[in-house]
Amino acid sequence: MATALFGDSVKRTEDPRLITGRGKYVDDIRLTGMTHMAFVRSPYAHANIRSVDTSAAANAPGVLTVFTGADLQEQLGGLPVAWLLPDLKQPPHPPLAYETVRYVGDAVAVVVADTAYQAADAAELVDVDYEILPAIVNAEAATKDGAPQLHSEAENNIAWDWNISGGDYDEAIKDPDVIVIKQRIVNQRLIPNSMETRGVVADFDSGRGNLTLYTSTQIPHFVKLLYSLVTGHPEQKIRVVAPDVGGGFGSKISIYAEEIVCGIVSKQLGRPVKWIESRSEAYIATTHGRDHITDVEIAGKKDGEIVGIKVDVYANIGAYLSTFAPLVPTWLFGLMLGGVYKMPNVVCRVWGVFTNTTPVDAYRGAGRPEATFLLERMVSRFAQEIGRDPIAVRRKNMLASHKNGRAVTTGVMYDSGDYKGNLNKALEIFDYRGFRSEQRAARRAGKLLGVGISTYIEITGAAPSAVASSLGAQAGLWESSNVRVHPTGKITVYTGSSPHGQGHETTLAQLVSSELGVPMEDVEVLHGDTDQGPFGVGTFGSRSLSVGGAALFNSLGKIKAKAHTLAAHLLESDPKFVTFEGGSFAVEDIPDKSMTFQEVAGAAYGAANLPPGMEPGLEEISFFDPTNFTWPFGTHICVVEIDEDTGQVSLVRYVAVDDVGNVLNPMIVDGMVHGGVAQGIGQALTEQAVYTDDGQLLSGSLMDYALPSADMFPMLEVDRTVTPSPVNPLGVKGAGECGTIAASPAVMNAVIDALAHLGVKHMDMPATSEKVWRAIRDAKETQRAARAAARRS
Amino acid sequence: MVTSNFDYFAPTTLDEATSLLSRYRGEAKVLAGGHSLIPMMKLRLAEPTVLVDIGKIDGLSYVREDGDGVAIGSMTTYRELETSSLVKSRYPLLADAASKVADLQVRNRGTIGGSLAHSDPAGDLPAVVLAIGGSVVARTRRSSREISIDRFQVDLLTTALHDNEIITEIKLPALPSGTGTAYSKFHNPASHYAITGVAAVITVSGGTCTEARIAVTGAGDKATRARRTERILKGKELTPAVIRRAASRAAAEVQDTLNDDIFASAEYRTHLTQVHAQRAIEEAAAAAG
Structure with missing residues (x-):
């Protein structure tokens, strides 16, 4: 493999390993003397624990020990929250419940046995006597007087009451020319389905007092820190390893009960403990996403000028506060409500509400999809109400292009953008005018064809740590990198980012290759092992390249600088006459005076002839803390056709034109857009977590939770515009979530557009066949009734 | 788990x-x-x-001519049915239905015998075999018997099979000339099982429908013949009006056991069954010439 450049579509170097079954996931870890743990979980959504009888389980074949929540109450402590809001209610979150269970799946006991099968068999024998309490699953209903209360600390189940505003919405709508359109929108709860479920192996070394935790996580360094804070185990005696991680989508950015419990039990037992989450378990024990009940108003004038948006949200956060739960529906949501529009007035209030459901945290997009859906749906709705084209309305309100910072109503500064340029490119690819005439013909032929658009912007690359801290972050959100050049000139990179499918091993090696002119295969990218490099933050919120990549770029800069100085010294030249190109240092105009990068590395370690004051070795660390978030944006256009007889929605075309700044590896960005769009379409058309009123999850398996499948998709037409970001040295923006954020409103706008002539104005996601069929039936009934009334009068 | x-x-x-x-x-x-x-x-x-x-037993996987009809070994996979030229030419709806089962990996494993014996209320093949007619050959240690497909599916996940019997073969009768077949399915977006699936085998002679076997799966507790629909079709010219009227009765036999879940209410299932009955009958009638 040769050297790679910034912008090359280098194939993913991790794939041969991963797709031939040679990856190493947590479940592939087998240690001498390893035991297996199963969790006993509550089948009830809300109950007091009267007693737990573990005797039958303890006597079952192969069982080593059984612990209840009460047994471990002191050692386990409580799970922490990493993001605070003003007056946030933080009820205790015990890793194992000992008094009350608050959702189906809340863990109450663990069984440890020689095999996973024995542990599962014995877990069924743990006899818990529950006093069943009334449960509540709907976030709005949970805030009403008389609703079942989950925590004594949170009156009316309200964990927070947060708001943000800019401009003066109430004043703006006093203008008699302004019309206000109101809509209730439910953004349904989703269940992340990473290909690899969670899993933990805890290995306590009683001789040294060291604990190693292998865990399927996006944040190994935070797990180390938080484990230490929760249990008091000294941080230097904890090593956390995230080996190959098979997806996360945000559901692995929390510290979980199972990580704490496995560590404590391994210490108690003096043996390694493994727990692997089953898919059924993942449905109830791993955090969910979204779940907003929103009342939204959009205000504007007949000429298409939008004057403001007002949003009230009941954000369902489940039974306990997950690690980043307070962040997702507040800042990551509220800051995005102006979109790519001038939007002079924004007002937003969000209640975080406890319910008897699985805790809710980040899920691909995390807050931005919810905001973007509201905004993009309501902009199209506004256009429909005033009888104007949704694209004309968008164009009229769009922000002007800018290259270095544009302050917006929500108080943040977008880094760079050319929103109209991007829209124009998408429209050109799509041929919007052509479509509208095709649609008219289709309608005449009795076909239901619709087009939907979303012109989104989102926030990625968390974060400027000082800003994040002022908003409630309890940790810095910079990123680290370590570049170790070996004496042979081969390179090991450690990144604090923690990939779980994104392809960092490829892209970061590509960046090294591009910067140092060394072959890709000479670069080993390590990640996810807290003993291998400096403290890092992790991978979430589309931050790895713009923050972690920038940290790597800065380390490479230091390496280059030192190598340059050393090379000049060895070449006996003034450094300013030494060039570095294609992996080789050369003295200008003296062709035979040159040294390869590898020779310089060898000299740095040989240390026989270093310039005065230079330390031996060639290794650098950088911590990069950006000055702003990055703000990718773009235009997605979707065409759907609806089968009038069945209500089934089929995707006909999908055009995605994103702007994620400079692009290091276009193929990988395309892949991220594809996957993201698929997830956004999943939310729009098929996915939903469904609870019964008493808190049983009906959509608790892949047989009952409809993930989108490949046969639903047309070939996606993916293109880009490029507006470099000024806030990191690579000029890149996050690309991991934009597809998801953009897709749901584009698809739903298309569904509504296909039905608009029947009088349909809104439909909540997912647009299931039955829901669409009913909407068509009801709309036709309404039209018939109206015609009948007209005839009578 | x-x-x-x-x-x-x-x-x-x-x-x-x-x-x-x-x-x-x-x-x-x-x-x-x-x-x-x-x-x-x-x-x-x-x-x-x-x-x-029973996967290690040789000789249970085949599709072969058997007198006028066709015999299919019980361990024949969906994939084999989907690609068998004999199945495609003699019972196109069986090949088509097999191709609509889940994904390729499942179709490489799942078998016709397993599908019939399991009798999933939303399985595809029980309805298809029911519409074709024929019988299931079941063996015990001492004896073997043929069970008519019309008596085979008994209840939810329950068949006429005894618990010491193994299905060895499915015998399908020859379809008369002038017969057209079709299977129309609306799949559950999560499981890809049938929310409703309608199999139609229709014989037309001299412009009149002389024989019709229509079977519905997914809607009720088991694959079921839509006998009211069949009666409306038989003896008539298959005009759009006749087909529409027949299809409107397609869910009548499963009315008392209609499934109702988060993907399709009983009302919607009834409607979908009628829509897919119409599609299956139209397609089968067209194929019948």
């Missing part, structure tokens, strides 16, 4: 397999392709203590 404990046998002859079923009668389940049974065992919805895997 992991299964509870069970003993596993992998006999290489039918005699051995049927002997095991007799010895462990009531405790043993037959394992064919495993794509229904294993998931149920992992969820502990099924906890047989003995599994008799």
Whole structure:
């Protein structure tokens, strides 16, 4: 493999390993003397624990020990929250419940046995006597007087009451020319389905007092820190390893009960403990996403000028506060409500509400999809109400292009953008005018064809740590990198980012290759092992390249600088006459005076002839803390056709034109857009977590939770515009979530557009066949009734 | 989830397999392709203590002419049905239905015998075989019998099969000339099982429908003949009006056992059954010429 450049579509170097079954996931870890743990979980959504009888389980074949929540109450402590809001209610979150269970799946006991099968068999024998309490699953209903209360600390189940505003919405709508359109929108709860479920192996070394935790996580360094804070185990005696991680989508950015419990039990037992989450378990024990009940108003004038948006949200956060739960529906949501529009007035209030459901945290997009859906749906709705084209309305309100910072109503500064340029490119690819005439013909032929658009912007690359801290972050959100050049000139990179499918091993090696002119295969990218490099933050919120990549770029800069100085010294030249190109240092105009990068590395370690004051070795660390978030944006256009007889929605075309700044590896960005769009379409058309009123999850398996499948998709037409970001040295923006954020409103706008002539104005996601069929039936009934009334009068 | 404990046998002859079923009668389940049974065992919805895997027995996988009709070995996979030229030419709806089962990996494992014996209320093949007609050959250690397909599916996940019997073959009759077939399915977006599936086998002679077998799956507790629909079709010219009227009765036989879940209410299922009955009948009628 040769050297790679910034912008090359280098194939993913991790794939041969991963797709031939040679990856190493947590479940592939087998240690001498390893035991297996199963969790006993509550089948009830809300109950007091009267007693737990573990005797039958303890006597079952192969069982080593059984612990209840009460047994471990002191050692386990409580799970922490990493993001605070003003007056946030933080009820205790015990890793194992000992008094009350608050959702189906809340863990109450663990069984440890020689095999996973024995542990599962014995877990069924743990006899818990529950006093069943009334449960509540709907976030709005949970805030009403008389609703079942989950925590004594949170009156009316309200964990927070947060708001943000800019401009003066109430004043703006006093203008008699302004019309206000109101809509209730439910953004349904989703269940992340990473290909690899969670899993933990805890290995306590009683001789040294060291604990190693292998865990399927996006944040190994935070797990180390938080484990230490929760249990008091000294941080230097904890090593956390995230080996190959098979997806996360945000559901692995929390510290979980199972990580704490496995560590404590391994210490108690003096043996390694493994727990692997089953898919059924993942449905109830791993955090969910979204779940907003929103009342939204959009205000504007007949000429298409939008004057403001007002949003009230009941954000369902489940039974306990997950690690980043307070962040997702507040800042990551509220800051995005102006979109790519001038939007002079924004007002937003969000209640975080406890319910008897699985805790809710980040899920691909995390807050931005919810905001973007509201905004993009309501902009199209506004256009429909005033009888104007949704694209004309968008164009009229769009922000002007800018290259270095544009302050917006929500108080943040977008880094760079050319929103109209991007829209124009998408429209050109799509041929919007052509479509509208095709649609008219289709309608005449009795076909239901619709087009939907979303012109989104989102926030990625968390974060400027000082800003994040002022908003409630309890940790810095910079990123680290370590570049170790070996004496042979081969390179090991450690990144604090923690990939779980994104392809960092490829892209970061590509960046090294591009910067140092060394072959890709000479670069080993390590990640996810807290003993291998400096403290890092992790991978979430589309931050790895713009923050972690920038940290790597800065380390490479230091390496280059030192190598340059050393090379000049060895070449006996003034450094300013030494060039570095294609992996080789050369003295200008003296062709035979040159040294390869590898020779310089060898000299740095040989240390026989270093310039005065230079330390031996060639290794650098950088911590990069950006000055702003990055703000990718773009235009997605979707065409759907609806089968009038069945209500089934089929995707006909999908055009995605994103702007994620400079692009290091276009193929990988395309892949991220594809996957993201698929997830956004999943939310729009098929996915939903469904609870019964008493808190049983009906959509608790892949047989009952409809993930989108490949046969639903047309070939996606993916293109880009490029507006470099000024806030990191690579000029890149996050690309991991934009597809998801953009897709749901584009698809739903298309569904509504296909039905608009029947009088349909809104439909909540997912647009299931039955829901669409009913909407068509009801709309036709309404039209018939109206015609009948007209005839009578 | 992991299964509870069970003993596993992998006999290489039918005699051995049927002997095991007799010895462990009531405790043993037959394992064919495993794509229904294993998931149920992992969820502990099924906890047989003995599994008799018949996958190692030679000679149960074939599609061959059998007198005027066709005989299909019970371990013939969906994929084999989907690609068999004999099936495609003689029973196009069977090849088509098999091609609509789940994904390729499942179709490489799942078998026609397993599908019939499991009798999933939303399985595709029970309805298709019911519409074609024919019989299921079942063997015990000592004897063998033929069960008419019309008497085979008894109830939810229940067939006429005794618990010491193994399906060895499915016998399909020759379809008269002038017969057209079709299978129209609306799949569950999560499981890809049928929310409703309608199989139609229609014979037209001199412009009149002389024979019609219509079977519905997914809507009720088991694959069921839509006899009212058949009666409306038989003896008539298949005009759009006749087909519409017949299709409107397609859910009548399953009315009392209609499924109702988060993907389709009973009302919507009834409607979908009518829509897909119309599509299947139209397509079969067109193919009948």
